[in-house]
Amino acid sequence: MNSEIQKVRNIGISAHIDSGKTTLTERILFYTQRIHAIHDVKGKDGVGATMDSMELEKERGITIASAATFCEWKGHEINIIDTPGHVDFTIEVERSLRVLDGAVLVLCAVGGVQSQSITVDQQMKRYKVPCIAFVNKCDRSGGNPFRVIQQLREKLGHNAVAMQIPMGIEARFNGVVDLVSMKAVYFDGDNGEKVRVEAMPAEFREEAEEKREILIDAASMFSDELTEAILEERDIPEALLLDAVRQGVLKRELTPVFMGSAYKNKGVQPLLDGVTRLLPCPADVVNEALDMEKDEAIVTLSSNTRDPIVALAFKLEDGQYGQLTYIRVYQGVLGKGETIVNVRTGKKVKVGRVVRMHANQMEDIESIPAGYIGALFGIDCASGDTFTSPGLSLTMTSMFVPAPVISLAIAPKDNKSQINMSKALNRFTKEDPTFKTYVDEETGDTIISGMGELHLEVYIERMRREYKAEVETGQPRVAYRETITRTAEFNYIHKKQTGGSGQYGRVAGYMEPVDEDFVFDNQVTGGSIPTQFIPACEKGFRACLEKGPKMEFPVTGIKIVINDGASHSVDSSEMAFQAAARGAFLEAYAKAAPVIHEPIMKVVVETPTEFQGGAMGLLNQRRGIIVGSQDEGPMCVIEAQVPLSEMFGFSTVLRSSTQGKAQFTMEFSAYKQVPKGVADELVKKLAKDKKNAA
C-alpha cells in the first residue's frame, strides 16, 4: 500500500444503467496494467468484464454487486468501487459512497442525465462526496457532450464545466483537446494505450478558446491568484488553473467534465489524470464520528495512523472461507492480530486475516492504515458497524437504508431446497439490508421483500445457482399501509375484577392524523394515570400498529394523545394499561375514518418520441398520473406517479410496445390513499384468504 496518503484516491464509479461504468473500470484496470486483457461486459468471448465476477452479472450484462479493486496511476494508488446503476441495487451505491472520498459520475453522451443519474447524484450529496464527470459514448450516434453538460447544470444543479472538447463527434470522434494545456490528445495502439499529445488542429481553436474562457471564469471563483492573473491579463499556468479547479471540486461547487468513449478506448487516461489531480485524498476529507459517551457529540477524526483505530464495516460477503467484511479505516492502523471493539455490540474481536480485494480475488496484507479500504475475515458483524480501539466509544453515522417496497411469497420445491433456501436467505439478508425475509404467521409463507422486481428476481436466481435451491414464487405483494383521516376520541376501561387479583385501567384521549409514523403525547395531569403506567400505555398503542384493525396492514401516521384515565390501587398494572390502550386504540380507530394507503412509485420512462403516446397510454391504464413529458431530441422522457400494485409485468409490456427501445426506472415516491374500488377489492381478497386459511 502507498504510504503517502496524499497519493491515495478512494473513488466510486456511479451512473445510470448502461452508461458504461463497468466498461470504463475495465479500461482503467487495463491502462494501469492491473489486468492484461480487456473483456467486454457482454462480450462474445463469454468472459465478461473483470468487475462483473458474478455469473449472473456476466449473463445479464448488469452489475449487481459493487466490486472493489485497486490500481496505480502515475505514482497514485486508486481504490475503485464499481457500483450498479439499477435503482433496485441502490444499497450498493449507498454503501460505497458512504466510505469513498470521491466519485466519477459517468453519463452517456446520448442519454445524458437520466433518472438513476439523478438518484446517484442525490446519494453523493447525502454523503458530501466530491465528484468529476465523465461523458461516455461520445462515439455514438446522437452523442453530444455539451448537451449533457447543460443537463448537468439544469437537472442536477451542478456548476459543470468542460475540461476538454471532443475532436469530431459521433463516428468521427477521434480524440479530445485538453483545455488546460490547449493540446490535442489522441489514443493510439490496439487498445488506445498509447497517448499522443500534439498541437491542436486549427479547426478546433476557436471552440477551444471559447470553452477555455468558460473554464477559467468558473475556476477563478476558487482562486484569488487566478483572478489576479486574469485581471492582469497574464498567461495562466496549468498548475494554477488545475489547483483552482481542485478547490472547486473539494468544495463540491464545481464539477469538471471529461469526455470520451471507454468502449472505443478513448479519453480514459486523461480521466485518470483528473482523478489524481482533482479528487481528494483521504486527508482532504473531513470525517466525523459521534461520541456515544458525550451525548453523540460530533468528533472530527484525525486520519492519523498513530491515533486509535476507527473503522466502518460497510459490506459483508459470505464466501467459502467464511464472512468477508469490507472495511474502511478512518483513523489509526488496523493490523493482523489487533484487538478491536464492535461499538454496537460492545464485543472485542481479534483481527485475523487481512486482505485487499481485486474484484473476487484477494491478496493478504499485514494491515490497513487510515484512508484505505480492505477486508477482514472471520469477524462477525453487521453492515454499518463501527470498530474502534478498546476504550473509544465513537460511532460512524451509518448509511441510509431505504425501506423495501415489494415482496413475494416463495416456497421451496422440495426438502433439500428448503434447507438450502434457508441458508441462502440467511446470507443474503445479512449482506443486503434492503433485502428482508420473514415468515407470514397466518399462512406460513416465506416472504422476501426488496427494492423492485429485478432485485427479487436476482436473489431467486442466485438461490438457484449458488445454493441449488429451487423455489416457486407467488404473486408479488405490495406493502400496503393503513392510516386515519380524522380525529377520534377514546375513553376505554379495561376491567377484569371477578374476585382475587384483577385488572383495571382506564385510558382517555384522542387520536389524530399526523405526518410522522407515530407520535405518542402524554398530557395526563394530576396523576389520573400513574406515571409508571404511561410507558405501558404507549406500548399497548404501539402494539396495535403492527396489524391495523381494518385490513391488518401496518398502521402509520397516527398521533395518540392521552389526557385522562383512571387506575385502581390494587388491580392496575402495566398489563392492565397495555390492554386498556389496545382497547382504546380499537375504539377510536373505527371512528377515525381509516383508509388504506398504497406505495406510489415515481416511474420515469425513456422512449423514442414515436412511442411516446403508446408509453403514456400504458401508464394511464395503470392508474398512473402522468406528471409531464420532457422532449430530449430523438428521445422523450415521461415522468409519472404509478401505484406499485399496477407495475408488475410493466417491463414486458413496455418492451413489446416500443420494439424494445424504451426503458424505465422506478423508485418509491410516497404513500397515497387507494381508490374506493381498489379498497373494496382488497377487503374481498382478505376475506377470501381468511376463509381459505380457515
Add this chain to the structure above:
Amino acid sequence: MEKKEIIRRNPLKMMGYSSEDVLPEGGFGALTAHAGVGKTAFLVQIAIDKLLRDKNVLHISIDEPVEKVCLWYEQVFRNIVERNHIKQVDPFWEVILPKRFIMTFKVDGFSVPKLEERINDLSEQGIFLPQMILIDGLPFEEMGRKTFLDLKTAAQNLGVGIWFTVKTHRHEPPGPGGLPMPMTGIEDLFDVIIELQPDGKEIYVKAIKGGPPKSEIMELALDPSTMMIRNTDGKLAPESDRSAR
C-alpha cells in the same frame, strides 16, 4: 369552504377583471417582465387557480426540466395554503395534480405541429385534454408571426386560451405604443398583456392591454419574498409608469 376562499384570491379577479376567464377561445394573454421579476410565479398562480376550479392545465416550459416546473407549483401552492392557514394540504394537492400536465421542450425542439401531435396523443387516448395552456420561456424574438398564428389556430381548435411569458430586457426601450419590444409585430394577436414592473422594493402588476374597466382597477403587487400577489392597500402605480402613458 377553504377551496372557495383560495379561489376568491384569483390574481386576475384581484386585478379587477369581472371573471378569471379573461381570454376567449383561441385568445392569447402575455405576462411580460425582465428576467427574475416573477413571471413564472404569476403564471403558476393563474394555473393553480384554474386547477382548483377543476380545469385541466397544460403547462409548457421551454428549456426547463419537468422537475423544476413541479417545484414551482409546489412552492406557490405551499405559499397559498400557508397564507390561507390550511392545515391539511394533501387533499387539495391530490385533487389538482391529475389536472396538470407538464410538457417541456428545448427551444430548437419546439414547433406547433409537434405540440399539436403531443396534445392529440393525449386527448385521443383520453389521458388529458387541456382547458388552459401556459407557455413559459418561449423566446419571442426567435419566433416569427407565423408561429403565433399557427398557435392561435391550434388554440381555437382546442377551444382554449394560451398565456405566455415574455422576457424583456432592462436595456431595451419599449416598442411602438409602449408595448414590450419582443411583442412588436404580433401585439394584435394578444387580448391581454400584463406587465410586472419593479419599482424599488415593489413589483407592480399592470395591465397594459386588455385591462379591466377603469372603475374596477385594483392596484396589485407581487410580494418579492414569495412572489405571491397582494393588494397594495391603495398605493398608486409608480410615477415613471404614469408619465409613460
